[in-house]
Amino acid sequence: MTATKPTLTDRYVHAATRRLGEDQRDDVALELRAGIADRVEALRAENPILDEESAEHAALVELGDPDALSASYAGTPQQLIGPELFPAWSRVMRAVLVTVVPIVTVILMAIDAFAGESIGSIAGHGAWMAVALVVHISFWITLSFVVVERSSEGGLTQESLGITPWKPESLPEPPLGPRGSLGETLTNIAWLAILGILLIWQQVAPTVRIDGERLPVIDPDLWSFWMPLVLVTLACEIAFEAAKYRAGAGWTPGFAALNTVTGLLFAAPIAWLASQDRLLNPALVQALTEEGVTFDASIVHAAILAAALGIWIWDTIDGWRKVGRAGGLPA
Amino acid sequence: MNDDVLASHLQELRRGTVVMAALATLTRPTYGYALLEELAAAGFAVDGNTLYPLLRRLEKQGLLTSEWNTEESRPRKFYRCTPEGEALLTALLDEWQSLHTSIERLR
Numbered sequence: 001m002t003a004t005k006p007t008l009t010d011r012y013v014h015a016a017t018r019r020l021g022e023d024q025r026d027d028v029a030l031e032l033r034a035g036i037a038d039r040v041e042a043l044r045a046e047n048p049i050l051d052e053e054s055a056e057h058a059a060l061v062e063l064g065d066p067d068a069l070s071a072s073y074a075g076t077p078q079q080l081i082g083p084e085l086f087p088a089w090s091r092v093m094r095a096v097l098v099t100v101v102p103i104v105t106v107i108l109m110a111i112d113a114f115a116g117e118s119i120g121s122i123a124g125h126g127a128w129m130a131v132a133l134v135v136h137i138s139f140w141i142t143l144s145f146v147v148v149e150r151s152s153e154g155g156l157t158q159e160s161l162g163i164t165p166w167k168p169e170s171l172p173e174p175p176l177g178p179r180g181s182l183g184e185t186l187t188n189i190a191w192l193a194i195l196g197i198l199l200i201w202q203q204v205a206p207t208v209r210i211d212g213e214r215l216p217v218i219d220p221d222l223w224s225f226w227m228p229l230v231l232v233t234l235a236c237e238i239a240f241e242a243a244k245y246r247a248g249a250g251w252t253p254g255f256a257a258l259n260t261v262t263g264l265l266f267a268a269p270i271a272w273l274a275s276q277d278r279l280l281n282p283a284l285v286q287a288l289t290e291e292g293v294t295f296d297a298s299i300v301h302a303a304i305l306a307a308a309l310g311i312w313i314w315d316t317i318d319g320w321r322k323v324g325r326a327g328g329l330p331a
Numbered sequence: 332m333n334d335d336v337l338a339s340h341l342q343e344l345r346r347g348t349v350v351m352a353a354l355a356t357l358t359r360p361t362y363g364y365a366l367l368e369e370l371a372a373a374g375f376a377v378d379g380n381t382l383y384p385l386l387r388r389l390e391k392q393g394l395l396t397s398e399w400n401t402e403e404s405r406p407r408k409f410y411r412c413t414p415e416g417e418a419l420l421t422a423l424l425d426e427w428q429s430l431h432t433s434i435e436r437l438r
Contacts, residue, residue: 030399030406030408031383035363038363038365038405062380063380068380069383075384
């Protein structure tokens, strides 16, 4: 890891190679770097007044949009939107989705809150609106691009559409260290999502059946406040996983600290409820006891308390250990 | 004749010739940027963003081999024709000749 600011070339090479497979990424990066350096040298030989930075800038403008270059390396056809418009389409989509969806969702949820809705219905409504927004925005943006592209007769250029052409200044900053693996991120998110679905499912469609009556495992009274809170902390954990991957910085001390906090946010309500013997559905406990099952609710609660704290501590230590391994901490 | 129309048709016509020009040049080991300059000097104006991915595709198809040379100031990837690449060049040139003959016959 170097402390120097990434150059335009660093940023360009990162942008052009980040979507390539592991097997060719480093090789392409190295060749691209050499090619750019050769071009910079040639430009400066032709025009000695040109300084290093302007020459680098000019060389990158010649190479053009790194997304387009990346696509032609990967050999992936970009077909719904033709190659001329694809980079602009994908940029517009990303920009609109990451700004509009969270803002509108938060505003709608705030309106619900003022209207005195229950936390459960605010969260449900918010999640539903977020999904609906993503679907609508994606559809309408894509449709408008398709219409524009199909209705113009040849000679369609980004300039003619008033879309600002790609510029080296718009290159993203490359990550400081190795990116965490996508597989690990997706696995973590999947587990968190499954946990959330199980929590909701055991309430909505209980599988434990006693005397023909279906009983949720977790106390239904907790849905007035505690369970929605747990679901929100689960969502925070998912957002954290996604953010960590997006930042591409691997495990930094900041992420390890955040990981500790989000883990605690999730573990704390569960641990608190377990320590108060309030997690299990009293009706279920009573029914089980009447069935003659030897069952001690306080032991189950103690086990859940231990598991919640244990997972949190293990996850925290694991996060900090990964920081150490990534060289973010003095050994 | 409209200059734009001419330019776009010439571009269409030349598109496939870049592969032939590259294969013809790469009987000698050459690195990407040097090939770019050599082609430009010979009148094949190719952009880096076309040529670099093209070289990789040809390599993947077994028409080129490559080797990193790390002895000079910056590491450079040198490409060279394989026997398959040379065979393809011959086949393309034959096709080129026969197309030319056919067109002449049609006029």
